[in-house]
Amino acid sequence: MNYAENSDIAESDNTFDAALSKSTQGHSYIHWTPIEVIKTAVDWLGTGSANRILDIGAGVGKFCIIGSMNSRAHFTGVEIRENLVEEAIRLKSELNLSNVEFIHSDIKSIDFSNFTSFYFYNPFCELMALSGAIDDQIQFNEEKYSYYQDFVVDQLKRTPKGTKLVTYCSPDLDVSVDFDLKDMYFEGLLQLWVKR
Secondary structure, three states: OOHHHHOOOOOOHHHHHHOOOHHHHOOHHHHOOOHHHHHHHHHHHOOOOOOEEEEEOOOOOHHHHHHHHOOOOEEEEEEOOHHHHHHHHHHHHHHOOOOEEEEEOOHHHOOHHHOOEEEEOOOOHHHOOOOOOOOOOOOOOHHHHHHHHHHHHHHHHOOOOOOEEEEEOOOOOOOOOOEEEEEEEOOOOEEEEEEO
């Protein structure tokens, strides 16, 4: 039997946080997507088994884990911090989830053509943050922030017509040249974009 079916991890943000290590629990409010937002985003991105969703900057894997428990789609989370990837892999293993994987990598090493849709929750914000950082692994760097934002936009430009992108709290990611805004929720913080 799938452990996830009997798990209360997806009941609330608090139950998810309780499954995390103490060192990562305190970052939930700022850095991990709320479950209510995840469920809407996953519904927008598509739940079919042929859908391959990339979470850019997956953190502890909350979006991918909760998404995989509510969908037949395959989720891949890429994260630059190895300790967070290890945390995500631990949760995936404990929950016995087969439609999710995590990659310890810089986003520059990921082939966007392997995915049908994308989730973007301001993953480079710590490069611009004066407070609220997860740890000291990421240093303030405006040029690097712009570089990564531009890199993602450039990769998304190369995706085929119909590609879906959901952004959350990411007003600086300007994809409006190539994508149409199809829906908004949570006071406009969650947005669905579709490649034209």
